[in-house]
Amino acid sequence: MKVELFELRKAFGKTAALDGVSLSVAGGEFLALLGPSGSGKTSLLRVLAGLDFVDSGRIEIDGRSMEGVAARERGVGFVFQHYALFRHMTVARNVAFGLEVRPRRQRPSPREIRARVRSLLDLMGIGDLAGRHPDQISGGQRQRVALARALAIQPGLLLLDEPFGALDAKVRKNLRIWLRDLHDRMGLTTIFVTHDQAEAMEMADRVAVLRAGRIEQVDSPDRLYARPANAFVHEFLGEVIRLECSVAQGRAHFDAVPLADIATTCPTGPAIALIRPYEIGLLPGPGPGHVLSVHADGPLRRVRLALAGQTVEVLLPEDTWSPTVGQFCALDLSRASIYSLASP
Amino acid sequence: MSLVPGIAGVQPVCTTERPATQAGLIVLTILLLAVLLLLPLVVVFVEAFAHGLGAVVNALIEPDAVAAIELTLIVAAVSVPLNTVGGLAAAWCIGRFRFPGRGLLVTLIELPLSVSPVVSGLVWVLLFGANGWLGPMLDRAGVRIIFALPGLILATVFVTFPFVARTLIPLMQEQGSTEEEAAITLGATGWQVFRRVTLPNIRWGLLYGVLLCNARAMGEFGAVAVVSGHVRGLTMTMPLQVEALFNDYDWVGAFTIAGLLSLLALVTLAMKAALEWRVGRRGGALL
Numbered sequence: 181m182k183v184e185l186f187e188l189r190k191a192f193g194k195t196a197a198l199d200g201v202s203l204s205v206a207g208g209e210f211l212a213l214l215g216p217s218g219s220g221k222t223s224l225l226r227v228l229a230g231l232d233f234v235d236s237g238r239i240e241i242d243g244r245s246m247e248g249v250a251a252r253e254r255g256v257g258f259v260f261q262h263y264a265l266f267r268h269m270t271v272a273r274n275v276a277f278g279l280e281v282r283p284r285r286q287r288p289s290p291r292e293i294r295a296r297v298r299s300l301l302d303l304m305g306i307g308d309l310a311g312r313h314p315d316q317i318s319g320g321q322r323q324r325v326a327l328a329r330a331l332a333i334q335p336g337l338l339l340l341d342e343p344f345g346a347l348d349a350k351v352r353k354n355l356r357i358w359l360r361d362l363h364d365r366m367g368l369t370t371i372f373v374t375h376d377q378a379e380a381m382e383m384a385d386r387v388a389v390l391r392a393g394r395i396e397q398v399d400s401p402d403r404l405y406a407r408p409a410n411a412f413v414h415e416f417l418g419e420v421i422r423l424e425c426s427v428a429q430g431r432a433h434f435d436a437v438p439l440a441d442i443a444t445t446c447p448t449g450p451a452i453a454l455i456r457p458y459e460i461g462l463l464p465g466p467g468p469g470h471v472l473s474v475h476a477d478g479p480l481r482r483v484r485l486a487l488a489g490q491t492v493e494v495l496l497p498e499d500t501w502s503p504t505v506g507q508f509c510a511l512d513l514s515r516a517s518i519y520s521l522a523s524p
Numbered sequence: 525m526s527l528v529p530g531i532a533g534v535q536p537v538c539t540t541e542r543p544a545t546q547a548g549l550i551v552l553t554i555l556l557l558a559v560l561l562l563l564p565l566v567v568v569f570v571e572a573f574a575h576g577l578g579a580v581v582n583a584l585i586e587p588d589a590v591a592a593i594e595l596t597l598i599v600a601a602v603s604v605p606l607n608t609v610g611g612l613a614a615a616w617c618i619g620r621f622r623f624p625g626r627g628l629l630v631t632l633i634e635l636p637l638s639v640s641p642v643v644s645g646l647v648w649v650l651l652f653g654a655n656g657w658l659g660p661m662l663d664r665a666g667v668r669i670i671f672a673l674p675g676l677i678l679a680t681v682f683v684t685f686p687f688v689a690r691t692l693i694p695l696m697q698e699q700g701s702t703e704e705e706a707a708i709t710l711g712a713t714g715w716q717v718f719r720r721v722t723l724p725n726i727r728w729g730l731l732y733g734v735l736l737c738n739a740r741a742m743g744e745f746g747a748v749a750v751v752s753g754h755v756r757g758l759t760m761t762m763p764l765q766v767e768a769l770f771n772d773y774d775w776v777g778a779f780t781i782a783g784l785l786s787l788l789a790l791v792t793l794a795m796k797a798a799l800e801w802r803v804g805r806r807g808g809a810l811l
Contacts, residue, residue, distance in 0.1 A: 230709075231709070251705075251709055252710075252712060253711075254709075256709060257709070258705075260702050264706040265703075266703055266707075269724075277707065277710050278710035281707070281710065281711055281712040281713070281716045281720070282711060330709075330710075332710075
C-alpha cells in the first residue's frame with residue numbers, strides 16, 4: 181500500500197511535533213523512522229494511524245485521502261511500544277479481537293475466526309500459547325502476539341512503534357531477522373519507529389532520519405551512511421569524531437591541532453570535521469597524537485589517542501602500522517567530511 | 525524468636541523489639557478493636573433480641589418499619605445506578621483526558637466528602653424548599669421535592685457521588701489508554717471499546733466503588749435528615765427510623781432496624797473482602 185504525506189504539521193502547545201513532514205512510501209517497502217526521542221517519529225506514526233490529528237497537511241494511503249477517516253476505518257495495523265495487549269483476554273482472544281468487533285455482515289463465522297487465529301499464531305511460532313494471558317508470557321512472546329493481533333485484520337499497512345524497545349539484546353536480534361522475513365513473505369508495507377540506528381540500518385529498505393519534527397534525509401542505509409546530508413545525520417548514524425576547524429579559500433584549517441588542511445567545497449567560516457574511527461589513518465613519526473592504549477578488537481586494533489585535549493578512538497586494520505603506548509604519532513584525516521557551521 | 529513460627533520467614537529483620545513488647549502491642553490492638561468495634565456491634569444485636577425473636581419479628585413487620593425499609597431500598601436503587609454512571613463518566617474524563625479545569629473537577633468530586641452532611645442536605649432545602657430560590661415556582665407547578673422522595677434521592681446522590689469516581693480515577697490513570705487505542709486501530713467502535721476493553725479492566729474497581737456507594741446510600745443520616753421532614757411511614761429512611769424509635773424509647777424497634785443496617789454493613793464488608801481476595805489471587809491490584 182502506497183503512503184504519501186504532504187507537509188504535515190502538528191504542534192503540542194508551542195513545540196512542533198511535526199514541522200512540515202513530506203514523505204512517500206512505496207507499496208511493499210520497509211521504511212524506518214529514525215531519530216532521537218522527541219524528534220516526532222511516534223507522532224508521525226500516530227497521525228498515520230488516525231490516533232492523533234495534524235494541524236495541517238494531507239495524508240494519502242493507497243491514493244485515498246485520510247481526512248475525516250476515523251482510526252477504526254483505516255485498516256492500519258499498529259503495534260504499540262509496550263504491546264498494549266488486552267490483559268483480561270487470552271492470547272487467542274486478543275488476536276481474534278479485530279475480527280470479532282466487525283459488523284455482523286463482514287464478520288467471519290466463529291469457526292473461521294478460530295482457524296484464522298490458529299494459523300496466525302502458528303505463523304508467529306506461538307501456537308502453544310493460545311490459552312495463556314498476557315501476564316503469563318515473556319516479552320518476546322507478547323511482541324509476537326501484538327503482531328499477530330495487528331495482522332489479523334489483514335492490514336495493507338503495518339505501523340510499529342519501537343517494536344523491540346522493551347526486549348533484551350539477543351531476543352531483539354532474532355526478532356529483527358524474523359520480522360523482516362515476515363514483511364517480505366506477507367507482502368506488507370511497513371513503517372517502523374526506532375531510535376536505534378543499527379536496527380534501522382539492518383532492517384529497512386529506506387531510512388528517514390528525523391530531527392525536531394523535520395525529516396533530515398530519506399535514503400537507503402548504504403547511501404545514508406556513505407553520503408549523509410548534514411552533520412546531524414552523519415553524527416547520528418554511528419560513532420564519529422568531531423573536530424572544530426575553519427574554512428578559508430576552499431581549505432579547512434584545524435585551529436587547535438597541528439594537522440594538515442583538508443580541501444573542501446564549504447563556504448568560508450567556522451566548520452566542523454566529522455570522521456569515523458576507521459577512516460582515520462595513523463602515521464609514524466612526530467605528531468600531535470599521544471597514544472594512550474592499544475587493544476585488539478576482533479581483526480582490528482582499537483587505538484585510543486589524546487589529541488588536543490580530547491580522547492579520540494581509531495580503528496586500524498590488522499596489516500597496517502600500529503603505534504605503541506606512550507608514542508606520539510601523526511594523523512591522516514583526509515577522509516573527514518567538513519560541514520559548515522555558518523548559517524546558510 | 526517469632527510469635528508465629530509458621531511465618532518466621534516474613535518477619536521483617538528490622539524489628540528489634542523483644543517478644544514481650546510485641547505481644548503487648550498485639551494484645552492492646554485486639555483489646556481496642558474489641559471495645560471500639562466489636563462491642564457496639566454485639567450490643568446492637570443483644571439489645572434487639574432482648575425480648576426474644578418474636579419482638580424482633582414484630583418490630584420488622586410494623587408498617588412504619590416496612591415503609592422505612594422500602595424507602596431506603598428505593599433511594600438506594602435510584603441513587604446507586606445514577607452515581608455509577610456519573611462516576612464512570614467522571615472517571616473516564618479525568619483519567620483519559622487533559623483539559624483546563626481538570627484539577628478543579630477532581631476537587632469538586634471530592635467536595636461531598638469534606639462538606640458536613642447537614643450542609644449537603646441544607647443546600648437542597650435552600651434551593652427547592654418552600655422559601656428557597658426555586659420553591660415558589662415548583663409549588664405553583666405542584667412539584668414537591670423537599671420533604672418527599674425526590675429530595676431524599678437528591679441528598680443521597682450528592683453525598684454518595686465521590687465513591688465510584690474516586691475508586692476509578694487512580695485505576696484508570698494507572699492503566700492508561702493504550703489498550704483502548706489498540707482496540708480502535710483494530711476497528712472497534714466506541715461502545716465496543718468500552719464494553720470489551722475498558723469495562724473488563726475496571727470491573728473489580730467499579731464493583732468496589734458501587735459497594736461503598738451503596739453502603740453509604742443506605743446508611744446516610746445527616747443530609748437525609750434535613751430534607752426528610754420526618755413524616756413517619758412516608759419520608760423516613762432506616763437510619764431516621766432508628767433515631768425516631770430510639771427517641772420513643774422503643775429499644776427493641778430501634779435496635780432491630782439498627783441490626784438490619786449493621787447486617788448490611790457486614791455483608792458489604794464480606795463482599796469487599798471476597799473481592800480483594802479474588803483480585804489479589806489473580807495477581808492484579810484493585811486500587
